[in-house]
Amino acid sequence: MCDVTSDESFKGAFTECKKNFGGIDILINNAGVGDEKNLQAVINVNLLGTIRGTSLALEHMSKDKGHEGGRVINVASIAGLKDIPFGPYYSTSKAGIVHYTRVIGHPFHFNYTGVLVQCFCPSLVKTPFIHVTASRSYNPQCEAAIKSLFGKMPLLEVEEATDALFTLLEDNKPGNVMVLENGKAPYFVAPSVS
Ligand SMILES: NC(=O)c1ccc[n+]([C@@H]2O[C@H](COP(=O)([O-])OP(=O)(O)OC[C@H]3O[C@@H](n4cnc5c(N)ncnc54)[C@H](O)[C@@H]3O)[C@@H](O)[C@H]2O)c1
Numbered sequence: 001m002c003d004v005t006s007d008e009s010f011k012g013a014f015t016e017c018k019k020n021f022g023g024i025d026i027l028i029n030n031a032g033v034g035d036e037k038n039l040q041a042v043i044n045v046n047l048l049g050t051i052r053g054t055s056l057a058l059e060h061m062s063k064d065k066g067h068e069g070g071r072v073i074n075v076a077s078i079a080g081l082k083d084i085p086f087g088p089y090y091s092t093s094k095a096g097i098v099h100y101t102r103v104i105g106h107p108f109h110f111n112y113t114g115v116l117v118q119c120f121c122p123s124l125v126k127t128p129f130i131h132v133t134a135s136r137s138y139n140p141q142c143e144a145a146i147k148s149l150f151g152k153m154p155l156l157e158v159e160e161a162t163d164a165l166f167t168l169l170e171d172n173k174p175g176n177v178m179v180l181e182n183g184k185a186p187y188f189v190a191p192s193v194s
């Protein structure tokens, strides 16, 4: 068990993996919470957890540190790209993940680390997460809006999200950000300003 809010716990997970598997090739930063009643948790798990994990992955995989290179996938959300107003803290944490991925995954860093850092931004996926998140909304207006969204929008199946993740694993562009929306093939988005 790894608590991504704890440096010690995260470091321990890396040490354990290294001991059991001989090395680390890939990290998927997937841990997330949607709890607008707990700003600290949202930022600490979603954004800081991703930064902690990526930093450790770089330490354990970077070519300039004597390793072979590797791969990091940061799971953000479409809420980190579009102005969806119903979860201000959650969306901000996910936007932070998108930007952090673009910066730390930039070819400038990839050229000496050999670690491919990329981001995955799905829309609504059919997991209990969305209902837990709705029950911990920013305010009653947001709660009502989120619940009405569930009735109106088709939800992605978990298998569609995992398939898209495999497609992302075939891509090799440093810092790339993939979006998955219902009814569309997965697509990549460029930074808005170059
Ligand atoms: N379900 C969706 O609609 C959706 C859409 C886009 C992005 N996401 C993101 O996908 C990721 C996975 O979500 P999910 O839908 O599978 O929900 P989920 O609740 O099944 O997964 C979240 C996981 O994060 C773990 N977690 C929470 N705090 C943690 C901590 N401190 N340390 C370690 N692990 C911790 C939980 O134990 C849980 O297993 C999340 O980052 C979420 O924001 C979900």
Ligand SMILES: CCCCC/C=C\C=C\[C@H](O)C/C=C\C/C=C\CCCC(=O)O
Pocket (backbone or CB within 6 Å): 034, 076, 077, 078, 079, 082, 084, 085, 086, 087, 090, 091, 122, 123, 124, 125, 129, 130, 131, 133, 134, 146, 149
């Ligand atoms: C952002 C507010 C919370 C929304 C529902 C609860 C949890 C879901 C979290 C996922 O990360 C997905 C986030 C937002 C998707 C919501 C709407 C998609 C609208 C897409 C569009 O307008 O094109």
